[in-house]
Amino acid sequence: MVGIVGYGAYIPRHRIKVEEIAKVWGANAENYKRGLMLTEKSVPAHDQDTITMSVEASRKALARAGIDPKKIGAVYIGSESHPYAVKPSGTVLAEAIGATPDVHCADFEFACKAGSEGMFVASGLVEGGSIEYGLAVGADTSQGAPGDALEYSAAAGAAAFIFGKSDLVATIEATYSFMTDTPDFWRREYQFYPSHAGRFTGEPAYFKHTLGAARGILERNNLTPDDIDWVVFHQPNGKFPMRVGKTLGFSKKKIEPGWLCPVLGNTYSGASPLGLTAVLDIAKPGQKILMVSYGSGSGSDAFIFKTTDRLLEVRDKATLTRTMLDKNKKYIDYGTYAKFRGKIKLKR
Amino acid sequence: MSTAQRYWREIPRRYRLEAAKCTKCGFIAYPHRAICPQCKNREFTAINLSMNCKLLTYTVIHVAPSQFEGQAPYTVGVVETEEGGRLTANIADVEPEDLKVGMPLRLEFRLIQEDGDQGVLCYGHKAVPA
Amino acid sequence: MRDVAIIGVGINKWGELWEKSLRDVWVEAALLAMDDAGVDHIDSIYTGSMSSGLFVSQEHLASLLADYLGECPAQSTRVESACASGGVSARMAYLEVASGQSDIVLATGVEKMTDVDGGGATFALATAADQEYEVYNGVTFPGLYAMIARAHMEKYGTTLEQLAHVAVKAHKHGAKNPVAQYPFEVTLEGVMDSVMVADPLRILHCSPITDGAAALVMCPLEMAKKLSKNKPIKILASVNATDTIALHNRKDFTTINSTVKAAEKAYRVSGKTPGDIDVVEVHDCFTIAEICVVEDLGFVEKGKGGAAAESGLTDLGGKIPVNMSGGLKSKGHPVGATGCAQLVELTRQLRGESGERQVEGAKVALAQNMGGTGGSSVVHILEVA
Numbered sequence: 024m025v026g027i028v029g030y031g032a033y034i035p036r037h038r039i040k041v042e043e044i045a046k047v048w049g050a051n052a053e054n055y056k057r058g059l060m061l062t063e064k065s066v067p068a069h070d071q072d073t074i075t076m077s078v079e080a081s082r083k084a085l086a087r088a089g090i091d092p093k094k095i096g097a098v099y100i101g102s103e104s105h106p107y108a109v110k111p112s113g114t115v116l117a118e119a120i121g122a123t124p125d126v127h128c129a130d131f132e133f134a135c136k137a138g139s140e141g142m143f144v145a146s147g148l149v150e151g152g153s154i155e156y157g158l159a160v161g162a163d164t165s166q167g168a169p170g171d172a173l174e175y176s177a178a179a180g181a182a183a184f185i186f187g188k189s190d191l192v193a194t195i196e197a198t199y200s201f202m203t204d205t206p207d208f209w210r211r212e213y214q215f216y217p218s219h220a221g222r223f224t225g226e227p228a229y230f231k232h233t234l235g236a237a238r239g240i241l242e243r244n245n246l247t248p249d250d251i252d253w254v255v256f257h258q259p260n261g262k263f264p265m266r267v268g269k270t271l272g273f274s275k276k277k278i279e280p281g282w283l284c285p286v287l288g289n290t291y292s293g294a295s296p297l298g299l300t301a302v303l304d305i306a307k308p309g310q311k312i313l314m315v316s317y318g319s320g321s322g323s324d325a326f327i328f329k330t331t332d333r334l335l336e337v338r339d340k341a342t343l344t345r346t347m348l349d350k351n352k353k354y355i356d357y358g359t360y361a362k363f364r365g366k367i368k369l370k371r
Numbered sequence: 372m373s374t375a376q377r378y379w380r381e382i383p384r385r386y387r388l389e390a391a392k393c394t395k396c397g398f399i400a401y402p403h404r405a406i407c408p409q410c411k412n413r414e415f416t417a418i419n420l421s422m423n424c425k426l427l428t429y430t431v432i433h434v435a436p437s438q439f440e441g442q443a444p445y446t447v448g449v450v451e452t453e454e455g456g457r458l459t460a461n462i463a464d465v466e467p468e469d470l471k472v473g474m475p476l477r478l479e480f481r482l483i484q485e486d487g488d489q490g491v492l493c494y495g496h497k498a499v500p501a
Numbered sequence: 502m503r504d505v506a507i508i509g510v511g512i513n514k515w516g517e518l519w520e521k522s523l524r525d526v527w528v529e530a531a532l533l534a535m536d537d538a539g540v541d542h543i544d545s546i547y548t549g550s551m552s553s554g555l556f557v558s559q560e561h562l563a564s565l566l567a568d569y570l571g572e573c574p575a576q577s578t579r580v581e582s583a584c585a586s587g588g589v590s591a592r593m594a595y596l597e598v599a600s601g602q603s604d605i606v607l608a609t610g611v612e613k614m615t616d617v618d619g620g621g622a623t624f625a626l627a628t629a630a631d632q633e634y635e636v637y638n639g640v641t642f643p644g645l646y647a648m649i650a651r652a653h654m655e656k657y658g659t660t661l662e663q664l665a666h667v668a669v670k671a672h673k674h675g676a677k678n679p680v681a682q683y684p685f686e687v688t689l690e691g692v693m694d695s696v697m698v699a700d701p702l703r704i705l706h707c708s709p710i711t712d713g714a715a716a717l718v719m720c721p722l723e724m725a726k727k728l729s730k731n732k733p734i735k736i737l738a739s740v741n742a743t744d745t746i747a748l749h750n751r752k753d754f755t756t757i758n759s760t761v762k763a764a765e766k767a768y769r770v771s772g773k774t775p776g777d778i779d780v781v782e783v784h785d786c787f788t789i790a791e792i793c794v795v796e797d798l799g800f801v802e803k804g805k806g807g808a809a810a811e812s813g814l815t816d817l818g819g820k821i822p823v824n825m826s827g828g829l830k831s832k833g834h835p836v837g838a839t840g841c842a843q844l845v846e847l848t849r850q851l852r853g854e855s856g857e858r859q860v861e862g863a864k865v866a867l868a869q870n871m872g873g874t875g876g877s878s879v880v881h882i883l884e885v886a
Contacts, residue, residue, distance in 0.1 A: 070442075070461075070463060070481040071481060071482065072482055074482075074494065079479060082480075106482075115386070115494060118382055119494075351500070353464070369441040377633075402634065408745075427754070428754055429648060430647035430651060431700040432643075434699070435639065435641065436623050439639045447639055449749040458634070459631075459634060459635045461639050467700070495637070495638065497638075
């Protein structure tokens with residue numbers, strides 16, 4: 024049986040509050056806080072990117088997995104903010120953790136679900152028997168256009184998972200993918216900021232696919248929300264995951280541990296994967312976790328995991344996600360934020 | 372400035388902190404060396420430096436070289452890893468006034484510099500609060 | 502080995518010499534030295550230059566300079582040891598005369614630093630440090646010395662005022678030096694308030710970017726009186742030593758071991774002790790450097806270098822006059838030229854030609870020149886013949 028052998032998260036230290044951003048654009052902070060159910064977001068420093076965060080998250084996953092990195096047969100980073108337009112992020116990660124050269128590598132992209140698709144493929148390869156262990160990371164340092172609604176939520180973070188067939192902390196009970204061509208959010212080449220279709224990103228995009236994948240996986244496996252102990256949704260803001268959870272019939276209590284967005288922001292390809300790490304940090308053995316990602320363009324990957332006893336043995340071998348989220352935070356102002364995010368044109 | 376080839380050659384040291392320990396006197400060579408400067412022995416064991424280190428001395432750079440210009444002021448220092456390896460490293464995520472010689476730090480993977488807008492992205496480790 | 506004497510010295514006005522190219526600057530100083538000595542030809546030329554390639558895209562100085570001095574087919578060699586290039590140039594010249602290979606040898610140093618912008622100069626100077634393990638991480642030259650300063654302050658309680666006193670003293674004497682780049686005094690407050698470069702070193706703690714050259718004519722002591730009417734100055738010792746290139750590999754950040762070792766040997770070879778030295782030139786690339794070096798040369802106990810600067814011990818009239826020329830701080834620091842310029846100053850001091858900066862009755866002098874953060878050091882001891 025294939026499953027998660029080790030998992031790890033990385034969240035940068037810096038935070039910016041909704042008020043700081045609203046101040047610059049003359050916007051009403053309270054409206055945004057209410058509308059997005061979000062108070063602050065994480066900010067990567069100028070020296071942090073998808074690659075650096077993936078390395079740190081993967082090192083934590085290795086600490087929990089306790090395996091020789093040379094046995095990793097595939098390394099996948101899924102992101103919509105890969106540092107290079109052409110040159111893989113995954114090769115840097117593979118070198119940094121010592122998995123090279125006997126390893127397959129590819130960078131994944133599908134807006135914010137690039138992380139979960141890496142998980143989908145890596146676990147599939149392990150299940151098929153062609154590799155012993157597979158590492159998949161969801162990481163992003165996405166940009167929100169200045170003054171746009173997305174600027175309040177576009178954040179940074181990474182979550183890494185090592186899949187294998189033995190010494191599992193959680194088994195993969197089922198997977199299902201639901202996908203259509205729905206242009207709700209995109210970025211053309213050479214554009215620095217993404218574009219989106221406003222309210223169209225809601226019902227026909229996020230909700231249709233999240234619901235489609237969630238209902239699909241439950242039905243195909245004869246399960247109902249009552250059979251699931253914890254659920255993690257893609258979280259572009261605090262509201263959407265709560266609403267989709269309610270529509271499906273999940274209680275707030277089941278959603279809360281994996282609901283990081285209100286104080287983290289939207290970590291795009293890292294979003295539902297990071298939520299999953301937070302759930303793994305508190306779950307008891309024998310519990311079922313449903314994770315449903317969402318990527319604009321559009322599609323959702325759904326997974327059902329079941330935790331094992333080993334989870335309790337290795338959980339404390341690396342920093343818990345909530346610890347990274349809540350402790351050692353450093354608040355910055357908009358000027359510092361703009362400097363970190365390259366929104367100020369420096370002379371090169 | 373780092374050309375692609377000069378950068379690539381240093382990957383084992385910069386990404387994995389690969390070092391060498393003299394089999395005779397225990398001198399830690401980071402980077403590796405052909406001959407031990409302490410005892411002239413030519414045999415070494417391959418080791419990877421640990422990520423845990425302590426701060427030996429530091430300064431805040433206000434006038435920076437061109438590829439670090441937008442980052443000034445930033446802190447650099449000399450750190451010593453658990454096994455005695457010495458490194459010069461950029462120190463991040465901590466204010467200079469909170470630094471104390473002797474304090475514990477941790478090495479974290481970061482982007483160190485870029486070769487302009489078109490060149491290679493250069494990664495390595497910076498020291499952050501433990 | 503024959504005894505070697507310096508019979509001629511030459512140094513031009515240092516500064517931002519926009520109108521003069523590298524070869525112009527160098528030839529000027531070389532001719533001044535030859536004229537001072539009274540010689541009309543040269544057997545061999547040594548030139549110290551840290552990086553003519555990075556500053557003016559010119560290598561092969563051996564040929565260029567012999568050519569423009571009109572001395573082809575003379576032997577000619579360019580030497581490099583970062584900021585110790587000038588000292589090493591003098592050492593090579595000394596060895597060539599001492600060995601009997603040549604009789605009249607020109608030891609020179611030059612640097613033309615203003616044909617690149619600030620960033621270009623910083624880049625070139627940083628090549629004195631470990632490129633892959635120090636410079637890669639964003640540390641600069643002032644940054645490396647700032648870390649030495651912090652270590653010295655932590656270990657010995659050296660104060661910011663003491664550091665500033667070194668700069669004040671340098672300018673006090675440089676103000677009287679007609680060739681200095683900055684021949685004016687500075688105040689303690691002015692130094693301590695100047696723009697921060699790398700904490701705790703401010704701009705007035707740092708030597709400047711300078712164009713300049715310096716030259717010496719050396720010959721066997723036994724020929725000195727025949728060749729020149731100048732009082733011959735004998736070279737008692739010319740010693741070179743090294744230390745790790747990276748500051749992080751030093752056992753003690755506050756000790757410049759290459760200077761300690763070079764000085765130990767120089768004292769031994771010359772039969773002199775620190776107490777015998779009447780006048781000194783040290784490599785004050787940054788104020789903290791002078792503090793460490795005054796200790797490492799054995800003039801004061803380790804850790805007391807700051808107090809020495811503050812108390813006037815190293816002033817004109819003090820027990821150990823250091824940097825009567827104005828040092829690198831006030832006189833300027835055309836990198837490759839500095840080591841030779843120190844010997845030019847000391848030769849004049851020993852001849853009694855230093856005017857307002859004269860150390861009365863000076864008979865024995867010592868020059869310390871170093872490269873990078875002390876990866877290499879050269880120590881010379883001179884005596885009136």
